[in-house]
Amino acid sequence: MVQRAMRGALAPEPLRPLALGLQLFREPWEVAHATLYQRGLLVWRTLETVIDRERVDRALREYYKRFAGKRASIADFRKICEGISGRDLAWFFEYFIHGTQIPEVSFRRVPSDAPNVLLGEIVVKNVPADFQVRVEMRVQTAKGAVEHSVATRGGVTPFSLNLPAPATQVTLDPDRRLLRWTEAARRHREQARLFGQVSELEDGGEFSQAIEVCRQAIALDPDDVAANQQQIRFVLGRMLSRAGKLADAKRAFGGVLEQSSLDTMETDFYRAWARVYRARIAKRLGQIAATREEAKEGLASKSPAMETKVAWPEAPRREMSAREALRALAGR
Incomplete structure (x- = not known):
């Protein structure tokens, strides 16, 4: 349900936040629901690829503990996330919360002399230079699948992966954890x-x-x-x-x-x-x-x-x- 609702909102061109909802539904309450809840869910899943799921869960629990029944803001939540992860997340909140663009993520293979070594680049478009997420991939070989992840930064991140046999297929983000254009x-x-x-x-x-x-x-x-x-x-x-x-x-x-x-x-x-x-x-x-x-x-x-x-x-x-x-x- 979430996937179908959000797909219509994904666009490579910038859109105002409410425009994301307006592309999905006709009724005002449905527009707000898509903008605030469904997009929000995918944003938190994407945050898990940046600071990992355990830290996101801790941040949400701490946010509730501090602000239950009180006034709070996105800035308050960001401070908690930064405190728990020890990382500057200004770029993440600016891009995914305050911004309206959606990243495009792709895999580009690089020739390798070693048949069992996968060389490649993760290419991320429509993002600022300090953009960074962890992109998971599933590589199929004749001897089974290999799970791998690449911590990207900016537009192009090279990687090398040793495999038990030559790669036959590469699937990015197999569990659809990233809010991205597909x-x-x-x-x-x-x-x-x-x-x-x-x-x-x-x-x-x-x-x-x-x-x-x-x-x-x-x-x-x-x-x-x-x-x-x-x-x-x-x-x-x-x-x-x-x-x-x-x-x-x-x-x-x-x-x-x-x-x-x-x-x-x-x-x-x-x-x-x-x-x-x-x-x-x-x-x-x-x-x-x-x-x-x-x-x-x-x-x-x-x-x-x-x-x-x-x-x-x-x-x-x-x-x-x-x-x-x-x-x-x-x-x-």
Whole structure:
């Protein structure tokens, strides 16, 4: 949930803090929530790469101990962090708390004469000269994975790593501890700009154009790095259904059942409603047995997402949960 919410806010260009939230949500309280809580969570995780998690935990406990029930500021927290870590953290708070830029972090390989030695550089863009974080990496070899980390400073930090066998793959920040601009965020942004047209096209009854936009959005990320395909295929299925292309719609919803989103609840939500739409398609085709079978498969889910009520554009005044819809289709 946090990852999906924050992705839309990540941008290589500077943005005012509230603009980060405005890119995510429409309601004012949601904007504040994204800005204050979700971005804040990733900032603290990034701070862990600078002074380590144990010191961040100590700082948070000390902050609460000193200021519980009292007025406090970010400057107060910074002083505690600096006291516990013994480091000047002015650059960190200026960049991540008071600033609005997001770093880009990449790996650049350097040729090596020794096959079992990985030479490379960690390249960090959009940062000041005193910027420093610890970048973790996972290096795959024929003899297993090797975990390593590099304490970066400024834009380019060289490193050397001895390995049991030649490196076959290098993954930066495998546990996503850094607040940074990623390829997933980049693809998400491209898809979001395109996918944003679908609602307007649907409202105008231009289902064929909406279908084409959905297919273009899927093509922007064929290997689903941004994990948006489940959502897009669900909307594609709805547009195909509204356009009367029932066989194609059924296939699209079948794809929804096979894919996942970033969040488990979101994954379950789309799978539940994909079952609803597949059952509805079977009913429209007069396939009573298939209708009941789809409904039965859907009702087997125990996910709380089954209880989430929603009103889809084709029936805006009819709010119901997937479980309610499936029960009706099953004749219960």
